[in-house]
Amino acid sequence: MTQNSITRSWVASANGHTEFPLQNLPLGVFSVEGSAPRAGVAIGEHIFDLQVALEAGLFDGVARSAVEAMRGGQLNAFFELGRDARVALRERLLELFSEGSTHRGNIEAQGAKLLPLAADCQLHLPARISDxxxxxxxxxxxxxxxxxxxxxxxxxxxxxxxxxxxxxxxxxxxxxxxxxxxxxxxxxxxxxxxxxxxxxxxxxxxxxxxxxxxxxxxxxxxxxxxxxxxxxxxxxxxxxxxxxxxxxxxxxxxxxxxxxxxxxxxxxxxxxxxxxxxxxxxxxxxxxxxxxxxxxxxxxxxxxxxxxxxxxxxxxxxxxxxxxxxxxxxxxxxxxxxxxxxxxxxxxxxxxxxxxxxxxxxxxxxxxxxxxxxxxxxxxxxxxxxxxxxxxxxxxxxxxxxxxxxxxxxxxxxxxxxxxxxxxxxxxxxxxxx
Amino acid sequence: MTQNSITRSWVASANGHTEFPLQNLPLGVFSVEGSAPRAGVAIGEHIFDLQVALEAGLFDGVARSAVEAMRGGQLNAFFELGRDARVALRERLLELFSEGSTHRGNIEAQGAKLLPLAADCQLHLPARISDxxxxxxxxxxxxxxxxxxxxxxxxxxxxxxxxxxxxxxxxxxxxxxxxxxxxxxxxxxxxxxxxxxxxxxxxxxxxxxxxxxxxxxxxxxxxxxxxxxxxxxxxxxxxxxxxxxxxxxxxxxxxxxxxxxxxxxxxxxxxxxxxxxxxxxxxxxxxxxxxxxxxxxxxxxxxxxxxxxxxxxxxxxxxxxxxxxxxxxxxxxxxxxxxxxxxxxxxxxxxxxxxxxxxxxxxxxxxxxxxxxxxxxxxxxxxxxxxxxxxxxxxxxxxxxxxxxxxxxxxxxxxxxxxxxxxxxxxxxxxxxx
The missing domain is CATH 3.90.850.10 (Fumarylacetoacetase-like, C-terminal domain)
Known part of the structure; x- marks a missing residue:
């Protein structure tokens, strides 16, 4: 897995002092003002809305299947897919958010996808816990x-x-x-x-x-x-x-x-x-x-x-x-x-x-x-x-x-x-x- | 609740020596030869298919809501409805299956609803167990x-x-x-x-x-x-x-x-x-x-x-x-x-x-x-x-x-x-x- 301290992101808040640099990319479930909970990834001071990104066609192949499995606002089915799906999604996210990414314009044009983490986002349990x-x-x-x-x-x-x-x-x-x-x-x-x-x-x-x-x-x-x-x-x-x-x-x-x-x-x-x-x-x-x-x-x-x-x-x-x-x-x-x-x-x-x-x-x-x-x-x-x-x-x-x-x-x-x-x-x- | 030992059923196997007389009416989830699991009630040596009965219009009002809540082959939503729904369903089932019931012909005409318990029915967990x-x-x-x-x-x-x-x-x-x-x-x-x-x-x-x-x-x-x-x-x-x-x-x-x-x-x-x-x-x-x-x-x-x-x-x-x-x-x-x-x-x-x-x-x-x-x-x-x-x-x-x-x-x-x-x-x- 790419894990290089000098990899920077075009998302400014993901560089420097943050818990969520490009190398972290933790997954979660969030909602905004009473909307249905959906999956996202934290990057700097933002949440990247994976559902919107999916619909915008930003994911292919295994990474696409990974995000599709998150539909319904619970990560259980994604967890069940195992390591390969997780790694494919991570690699794609590193591509999308690395400094110099050719996708920056595409993502920024759809500003709604990067939501300010601190403001209106409510975070939920990421999965339905059976035991x-x-x-x-x-x-x-x-x-x-x-x-x-x-x-x-x-x-x-x-x-x-x-x-x-x-x-x-x-x-x-x-x-x-x-x-x-x-x-x-x-x-x-x-x-x-x-x-x-x-x-x-x-x-x-x-x-x-x-x-x-x-x-x-x-x-x-x-x-x-x-x-x-x-x-x-x-x-x-x-x-x-x-x-x-x-x-x-x-x-x-x-x-x-x-x-x-x-x-x-x-x-x-x-x-x-x-x-x-x-x-x-x-x-x-x-x-x-x-x-x-x-x-x-x-x-x-x-x-x-x-x-x-x-x-x-x-x-x-x-x-x-x-x-x-x-x-x-x-x-x-x-x-x-x-x-x-x-x-x-x-x-x-x-x-x-x-x-x-x-x-x-x-x-x-x-x-x-x-x-x-x-x-x-x-x-x-x-x-x-x-x-x-x-x-x-x-x-x-x-x-x-x-x-x-x-x-x-x-x-x-x-x-x-x-x-x-x-x-x-x-x-x-x-x-x-x- | 009607609970009278002399109430008999037109379902012959529900009278006499049985665990499931008319007075019991236990609920469960079953499937037949690989079909999707669905709710039923045991009576004598039979299972009464509640889903088929629902579609045949045999339930109204609260009893109908009770059976509707069993869709999906798990009784959780029915359990959540509480006592009133359970009692309404029970009363309706007593009506349908009592000796002399005017519904006998209607139910018998749709023979598929009364399945032999012993034969092909597989019984499942009745509910999704959270804890x-x-x-x-x-x-x-x-x-x-x-x-x-x-x-x-x-x-x-x-x-x-x-x-x-x-x-x-x-x-x-x-x-x-x-x-x-x-x-x-x-x-x-x-x-x-x-x-x-x-x-x-x-x-x-x-x-x-x-x-x-x-x-x-x-x-x-x-x-x-x-x-x-x-x-x-x-x-x-x-x-x-x-x-x-x-x-x-x-x-x-x-x-x-x-x-x-x-x-x-x-x-x-x-x-x-x-x-x-x-x-x-x-x-x-x-x-x-x-x-x-x-x-x-x-x-x-x-x-x-x-x-x-x-x-x-x-x-x-x-x-x-x-x-x-x-x-x-x-x-x-x-x-x-x-x-x-x-x-x-x-x-x-x-x-x-x-x-x-x-x-x-x-x-x-x-x-x-x-x-x-x-x-x-x-x-x-x-x-x-x-x-x-x-x-x-x-x-x-x-x-x-x-x-x-x-x-x-x-x-x-x-x-x-x-x-x-x-x-x-x-x-x-x-x-x-x-």
Missing amino acids: YTDFYVGIEHAQNVGKLFRPDNPLLPNYKHVPIGYHGRASTVRASGADVRRPKGQTLPAGATEPTFGPCARLDYELELGIWIGQGNEMGEPIAIGDAAEHIAGFCLLNDWSARDIQAWEYQPLGPFLSKSFITSVSPWVVTAEALAPFRTAQPARPQGDPQPLPYLLDKRDQDGGGFDIELEVLLLTEKMREQNLPAHRLTLSNTRYMYWTVAQMVAHHSVNGCQLQAGDLFGSGTLSGPENGQFGSLLEITEGGKKPIELASGEVRKFLEDGDEIILRARCAREGFASIGFGECRGTVLAAR | YTDFYVGIEHAQNVGKLFRPDNPLLPNYKHVPIGYHGRASTVRASGADVRRPKGQTLPAGATEPTFGPCARLDYELELGIWIGQGNEMGEPIAIGDAAEHIAGFCLLNDWSARDIQAWEYQPLGPFLSKSFITSVSPWVVTAEALAPFRTAQPARPQGDPQPLPYLLDKRDQDGGGFDIELEVLLLTEKMREQNLPAHRLTLSNTRYMYWTVAQMVAHHSVNGCQLQAGDLFGSGTLSGPENGQFGSLLEITEGGKKPIELASGEVRKFLEDGDEIILRARCAREGFASIGFGECRGTVLAAR
Whole structure:
């Protein structure tokens, strides 16, 4: 794939400081003033309307089929087409938007195709999500949380053998910007033996990488680890909002349920594997003494290049900070390199029992904390379960999230000699319980 | 709703010994020799093709809208219409098929509408399942399984306060008849410290009641316990096939995952709340000393009539038994009265945090074991985790399921003065691992 930092675009805002240079070209679904949602690609400060471009005859062959599959305003059928369609579309978009492109006049003449991203465009979920699975591959998070419950034995014996995951709720995944209504539920107050019912008092965020599944598999036919990367359509940011007090009371023996299912937020742009290619890394070496993965999880190509170097950031903005025009407070600066398992290992594991994955399924990585202060991906870890409140420039303190608080996830990839790319934001503001 | 045991039908097979008398009228989706799936209703030994009947002008008003909503061969839009549409359709069907109906000639003249159920009809999932949730409300099962792990403390402290549930895998729910490919996965052999990979050696069934959700709710707007029954479209049988060895190794700390997601089978007919009305019972009294449910789970009408008296049965048929023409071996004879929580309590709990339910969502009750031998709803309980094999008339023994074994779930409701109704079967045969 063409991925050259000196390739510039005739779209001025795609050059220089932007999350969406020509090398990114993330795909999404948007609408303008109540129109039907349709597919687009982000470039600089604009959205390129793929439907209008299709009708204007700008796509041929495989790239045309790719855009045709996006009709109906959901990317599922496009995801199902797999890598070839994605690559053909990307190559055509690079042609259309490169500096000196002979198509510039043609595109500019139909100005409606390049819509200002900031203004009237509303972004939607890119796909219909059939199933959502949340993993737990952030080993530092697993250790930090484990320590709170089991100081001597933070990691359970299966952790380094099994890419632990569980089924999440698909119906309440929402695109960035959706408000987060504080949930009510049962909790067991400290020292009590009977639960009480009321608004969650320990509302938290979780910083995760989201993974969009591309081509699915037939039920009963596992995806081999060597093929797994081919089944991933792209990536996003995911906030696995969590009600810690509800979680602590409900989760035994079958896992988290209502503590997570009130909302899950994702950034709306699908950043493709092709855009992320320069930011691939080797899977970080397992510490001395850690077990080798079982053969169904082991692939040399995956070990050599199945990791990512993506910087992840979480910001908090309270109502008072907004009133006082204070900048957002950085809660977390972490990285995808803290994943103990690769995304290919997640796909291979999920399907090894014959479970059917489908185009548009969503995976969450699990919280991606680093080992140090400042790298923790949830307030549970930062405040040690509420014991060490954080202080904000507004004079406020926080153990957990208060009504009016906004959480903003961001991600960026940078590498010498390559254009830096970003993911766009995943935002959500907490509303008071009903 | 008309529910009178002396009402007979002019369809001869609907009278006398049948699961589908005039009083049942369960809805489903079927196809004939590769035709597109379409909605039908079971009556005696026949399926009444609702699409053909619609086109023949047999429905008016609300009943007509109900059948129109079934176009496309999925009942989701019909479920979303709620109780009124279901009741109007039922009343019209009772009119059409009652003995002495003036419509008999009209229907018989178009013979194609009454198709023989046994012959060429293939039955499908009745709805597109957006989310599948598995509960754990069978208290005897929770106690039996708990005893295997924690002899002194079988029930966890939250059990009698929280209708425990967890998210299941929607993509692998299949209609009765789908084969069950033995899954592979990681297991920890007894005494070992490192897992091995291979075919599941402890394959099990779980006997559950399935619940089809009707009208959904908006995200953030809980369904009150008093309204919850209105959000249920109907019922089925559900086999939550389970790989016990995979489950034991993977389930900490986030719950069952691959041990359940290889397949879940449901009986294809949706038995409506109206058909089950005569078999409603009071919610069985909580034993002395059990806590009262929290107010959001408590409703007098639900306590008085939110239970069911449905007899549940599980049969095993091995390859050898089929060869020797032996009758199926009964593994379980249980009843829905062993549910500690009502279906209305499940709906109210699931949505109390604002989680959105959608028409066509599927709930499983959790395994419905009784307290006595012969009433256990899984081999895990019957054989005490493989320690006490069962003996079959074929001379075979079973700790868990072997390749070629078929499991058949059945259910029937009987009450003096009322026609007995059944659910149809939920079958599945185990195939060797690939």
